Amino acid sequence: MLTIKNLHANVEGKEILKGIDLEINTGEVHAIMGPNGSGKSTLANVLAGNGGYEVTAGEIRFEGKNLLELDPEDRAREGMFLAFQYPVEIPGVSNATFLKTAINEVRKYHGKPELTPKEFLDLMRDKSKILGMDENLISRSVNVGFSGGEKKRNEIFQLLMMNPKLALLDETDSGLDIDALKIVSNGVNIFKNKNNAVLVVTHYQRLLNYIVPDFVHVLYKGKIIKTGTKELALELEDKGYDWIKPDLIEAETA
Amino acid sequence: MNKIPEFESTKEWYISNFKSFEEQLNGQSKTFLHDIRRDALVKFAELNFPTLREEEWKYTSVSPILKNNFHPVIDLAQITFSKEDLKKFLFPGFDFYLMTFVNGIFNSELSDISGLPNNVVLGSLKELSKSNPGLIKEHLNAYTKIDNSFNALNFIYSTDGAVVIIPDKVVLEKPVQIIYINGTDGSNILSTPHNLIIAGKNSQVSVINNYSGLGENLYFTNAITEIHTDENSIVDYYKVQNENDNSYHIEKLQAHQKKNSIFNHYNFNFGGGIVRNDINSILDDENIETHYYGLYLAKGKQHIDNHTFVDHAKPNCVSNEIYKGILDDDSRGVFNGKIIVRKDAQKTNAYQQNKTILLSKSARIDTKPQLEIFADDVRCTHGATVGHLDDTANFYIRTRGIPDELAKSILIRAFANDIVETVKIEQMREQLNHMIFEHLQRVEIIDSEKSR
Ligand SMILES: Nc1ncnc2c1ncn2[C@@H]1O[C@H](COP(=O)(O)OP(=O)(O)O)[C@@H](O)[C@H]1O
Ligand SMILES: [Mg+2]
Numbered sequence: 001m002l003t004i005k006n007l008h009a010n011v012e013g014k015e016i017l018k019g020i021d022l023e024i025n026t027g028e029v030h031a032i033m034g035p036n037g038s039g040k041s042t043l044a045n046v047l048a049g050n051g052g053y054e055v056t057a058g059e060i061r062f063e064g065k066n067l068l069e070l071d072p073e074d075r076a077r078e079g080m081f082l083a084f085q086y087p088v089e090i091p092g093v094s095n096a097t098f099l100k101t102a103i104n105e106v107r108k109y110h111g112k113p114e115l116t117p118k119e120f121l122d123l124m125r126d127k128s129k130i131l132g133m134d135e136n137l138i139s140r141s142v143n144v145g146f147s148g149g150e151k152k153r154n155e156i157f158q159l160l161m162m163n164p165k166l167a168l169l170d171e172t173d174s175g176l177d178i179d180a181l182k183i184v185s186n187g188v189n190i191f192k193n194k195n196n197a198v199l200v201v202t203h204y205q206r207l208l209n210y211i212v213p214d215f216v217h218v219l220y221k222g223k224i225i226k227t228g229t230k231e232l233a234l235e236l237e238d239k240g241y242d243w244i245k246p247d248l249i250e251a252e253t254a
Numbered sequence: 255m256n257k258i259p260e261f262e263s264t265k266e267w268y269i270s271n272f273k274s275f276e277e278q279l280n281g282q283s284k285t286f287l288h289d290i291r292r293d294a295l296v297k298f299a300e301l302n303f304p305t306l307r308e309e310e311w312k313y314t315s316v317s318p319i320l321k322n323n324f325h326p327v328i329d330l331a332q333i334t335f336s337k338e339d340l341k342k343f344l345f346p347g348f349d350f351y352l353m354t355f356v357n358g359i360f361n362s363e364l365s366d367i368s369g370l371p372n373n374v375v376l377g378s379l380k381e382l383s384k385s386n387p388g389l390i391k392e393h394l395n396a397y398t399k400i401d402n403s404f405n406a407l408n409f410i411y412s413t414d415g416a417v418v419i420i421p422d423k424v425v426l427e428k429p430v431q432i433i434y435i436n437g438t439d440g441s442n443i444l445s446t447p448h449n450l451i452i453a454g455k456n457s458q459v460s461v462i463n464n465y466s467g468l469g470e471n472l473y474f475t476n477a478i479t480e481i482h483t484d485e486n487s488i489v490d491y492y493k494v495q496n497e498n499d500n501s502y503h504i505e506k507l508q509a510h511q512k513k514n515s516i517f518n519h520y521n522f523n524f525g526g527g528i529v530r531n532d533i534n535s536i537l538d539d540e541n542i543e544t545h546y547y548g549l550y551l552a553k554g555k556q557h558i559d560n561h562t563f564v565d566h567a568k569p570n571c572v573s574n575e576i577y578k579g580i581l582d583d584d585s586r587g588v589f590n591g592k593i594i595v596r597k598d599a600q601k602t603n604a605y606q607q608n609k610t611i612l613l614s615k616s617a618r619i620d621t622k623p624q625l626e627i628f629a630d631d632v633r634c635t636h637g638a639t640v641g642h643l644d645d646t647a648n649f650y651i652r653t654r655g656i657p658d659e660l661a662k663s664i665l666i667r668a669f670a671n672d673i674v675e676t677v678k679i680e681q682m683r684e685q686l687n688h689m690i691f692e693h694l695q696r697v698e699i700i701d702s703e704k705s706r
Contacts, residue, residue: 048653052645076655088650092671092687093664097701101664102654109655141671158654 001026001197002047002166007058009046016042018222019058024166027194031208032201033233034219035241040201041085043219044170048082049075063165076102077109079165083155083172085201090142095154096124098142099161106162127160131187148175156187167191167198173207185210205237220245261303264320268407269299271323275411278328282413285383286391294400294409303403310402313588313620314530314559319502324444324474326411327357332439333364335468340364343433343466347681350431350462351376357436358445358475359414375419376430379448382417390417393452397480398508401532405506408446408478415448415477418461422454422484429460429490429679436465437473437498449479453487453515460490460679467498467525477505483515485539490518490678496689497525499556506532513539520677521548521577522686523558524693534563537571537599548577549673551693552585552617559588566599569629573603578673579610580666581617582694591636592624599629606636611643611669613662613694643669663691663699 002024009017016039024030032040046053047060049072060067063078070078090098104114115123124138131153143151152172159167169188173181188211192198200211208216208230216233218226218241226232226244259265272295276283303320304311333356340354353376354364360378367376375382375389382390400406416432436445453459465475475497483489489509497503503526509517523529535544550558564573579587589608610619623636643665651661670690674683684701691698 048649050649052649071658072649072652073655073657073661076653080653082653084650084653088644088647090647090651090664090668092667092674092701093699094701097699098651098654098664101660101699102656105657105660106655162654 001063003061005059007046007060008056009042010054010056011042011052015056016222017046020222020224022217022224024197024199026197028215029192029198029200029211029213031213031216031233032199032219033203033205033216033236036203038219039222040203040219041170044082044168044201047168048072048080073105074109076162076164077106080168081159081162081164081166082168083152083159083170085170085174087143087151087155089144091144093142094139095142096138099124099158102158103162123161127157130160130190131157132183133157149177149180152176153180153184156184160187160191163191165196167196168201169198170201171203172200173202173204181207182210205233208233218244259302260305261317261320264323265298265303265403267323268410269295271326272410275326275328279413281384282328282380286387287379287383287413290395291410294406297400298403298406298410301403301406310561313586314528314557316528319474319528322442322472322474324442326413326444326446327359328413330356330359330361333361334438337364340433343435343464344431345462345464345679345682345685348429348679350429353416353430353432355414355416355432355434355447356438357443357473358412358434358447360416371424371426373421374424374426375417377417379415379417379450380413389419390450393450393480393482394448395480397482397510398478398506401506404476404504405478408448408476411444412446412448412478415450416463417449418451418459420453420457420459420487423456424454425458426460429462431462431464434463434465434475435468436475437467437469437471437501441471441473443471443473445473445475445477447477449477451479451481451489451491453483453489455484456486457484458488460492462492462494462682464494464496465503466496467501470498470500472500473498474502475504479505479507481507481509481517483509483511483517485512486514488516490520492520492677492679492682493522493531494686495523495525495529495531499525499554500527502526502528504530507534509535509544511535511537511539511542511544514541516543516545518545518678519547521546521560522689523548523550523560524689526558527556529556529558530561531559532561532563534565535573536565536567537573538567540568540570542568542571544571544573546573546575546577547673547676549670550577550579550587551690552579552587553582553694554585555583556585557588558585561588561590561592563592564594564604566593566595566602566604568598569600569602571599571602573605575606576672577608578670579619580613580669580694581610581619582613584614584616586617587619589619589621589638590624591622593626593634593636595627595629595632595634597628600631602629602632602634604632604634608638610640611666612640613643660697660699663696666690666694666696667699667701
């Protein structure tokens with residue numbers, strides 16, 4: 001579904017991603033872990049098409065298409081979804097209007113008719129129930145006055161509503177208490193099936209108890225330095241990152 | 255040798271034209287209004303039109319306005335549209351009293367003030383100055399003074415305007431919509447309404463002053479509005495300025511507030527080639543609240559200048575001001591927010607904020623707070639920002655499959671929301687949002703779900 005080859009990317013002239021290779025197939029859950037500042041959000045932003053990040057080398061193919069040629073909206077329409085680390089507030093525009101606009105734009109792209117008001121309402125009821133969201137949240141402005149946890153939950157609500165092929169979750173667990181974490185993970189697990197895929201970005205192992213990854217990659221200073229299975233995440237939780245950091249290992253053996 | 259002041263010939267024209275104007279007035283020259291006119295003419299002769307050298311007009315050149323001689327209107331224009339046509343200018347969805355002015359002159363056929371409670375006066379300055387001069391004489395001209403040549407010009411040539419008088423203890427349930435249709439009936443019209451809104455003790459009223467242009471003619475609206483809020487009264491005054499983009503619009507509004515009164519001024523500016531609003535309040539007693547909410551939207555070569563002045567004369571009052579603007583193309587905005595806290599006005603709480611978004615490289619805003627504080631125990635805060643639509647927010651929206659243009663519209667709506675949501679008449683809000691997109695010529699985002 002997604003193939004990343006030798007990806008290099010800059011922010012404000014500084015190289016952050018320094019050659020990433022990653023392959024994600026349908027039905028898989030991947031986790032990217034790594035200490036703060038290692039480039040996890042950068043990777044998520046580059047995948048979603050944030051214009052503030054400059055790709056200097058490498059390629060990304062998504063469902064056979066050259067992703068780097070697509071605008072963010074076209075990536076979304078092709079089935080890419082990014083749940084933000086810091087979701088944005090949009091005063092004056094309700095969640096309902098925002099999502100209806102989003103869903104219908106995607107449908108239009110695929111030559112499908114707009115959802116009827118009833119279809120939309122039913123869908124919304126359905127999905128908000130999964131996340132235990134108050135129905136009046138729907139008429140509130142997007143993320144305005146939401147707590148950090150409510151914002152994260154709202155990202156997963158949007159994920160369920162839009163039902164993309166690939167879900168990128170950037171630190172979705174941060175700011176969540178254990179109950180909210182369970183609800184949000186449950187939402188992601190309901191989303192997950194054999195025809196889609198999930199890429200979880202986190203620097204805590206905690207989330208991965210609930211969203212169980214098939215592969216765990218460690219990102220450090222813009223490179224994937226180790227790939228393993230869910231046991232790797234537990235090991236990292238236990239021992240921290242130092243034991244696999246190549247610069248530290250080199251320093252020790254020198 | 256004295257230099258001849260700029261715009262001298264225009265000034266001369268307005269002076270010499272007064273004679274023929276006076277002759278056409280017939281009976282109207284017998285009312286007390288005419289004494290006001292003559293006094294203003296003397297004052298006008300002493301003044302000169304403002305130039306960029308004056309601090310108050312530093313960023314706004316009026317010379318395009320003065321390249322023309324605009325003709326005052328005495329009688330009602332030929333009306334070429336019906337009550338039905340009028341509807342597209344009105345805010346729909348709620349009950350209201352309606353007063354219509356065409357080129358500044360009251361049109362009773364296109365008005366509807368039936369069902370007014372006892373002793374509430376809604377009417378035309380022209381009519382009332384003849385039929386009930388005592389009623390308005392004590393108020394007219396009592397709260398404002400002539401600050402510049404344009405104010406004087408209004409006094410000289412104004413023959414009509416809206417009068418709203420709410421007696422003590424009356425709460426007028428339905429808002430008053432006053433619609434000004436300007437620019438009909440020939441070119442170079444000077445429309446000079448002089449409005450008066452008097453709220454008695456413990457009274458409440460909402461007034462929507464809606465200035466609209468019709469057709470493509472060049473015209474000039476030069477208005478004065480006087481507002482008096484007596485003790486414990488609440489006045490909500492909505493100005494919606496939607497003149498033709500090539501017309502000129504100047505209004506001076508002077509509010510005079512008494513004890514425990516609340517004055518809310520909402521100022522929406524869409525149209526006009528050159529626009530200058532002076533909005534002044536005197537907080538002349540204790541426990542007064544003044545709220546100024548402004549939104550200005552300009553495109554093309556529009557120039558919109560808002561000068562506000564909150565005069566804290568007495569202790570324990572609150573003023574709160576938020577002005578926001580969106581400027582596109584080569585348009586220019588000016589914001590000057592003056593606050594004076596006089597020596598007596600201890601425990602004043604004054605807040606002011608101005609935020610502008612520039613949508614193009616060549617749009618420009620000149621913003622200036624002007625705080626003069628003479629009391630020592632006060633809280634006064636102000637801030638001004640100029641920026642662009644937020645890239646991160648734009649990206650967020652686009653990652654949901656929404657195209658760039660629509661994402662920008664969503665952000666415009668979000669930016670304007672601070673102001674739009676303050677509008678108390680809820681039915682006006684979606685229409686105001688609609689006007690934003692119509693004016694900026696951008697794809698519209700309609701919130702059918704009514705966000706809160
Ligand atoms: N918009 C930006 N402007 C400047 N530097 C940035 C920006 N985004 C990320 N960076 C820098 O890139 C590096 C990686 O950041 P990020 O991808 O957010 O890391 P992570 O998500 O792994 O914590 C950090 O050094 C950070 O300071
Ligand atoms: Mg991050």
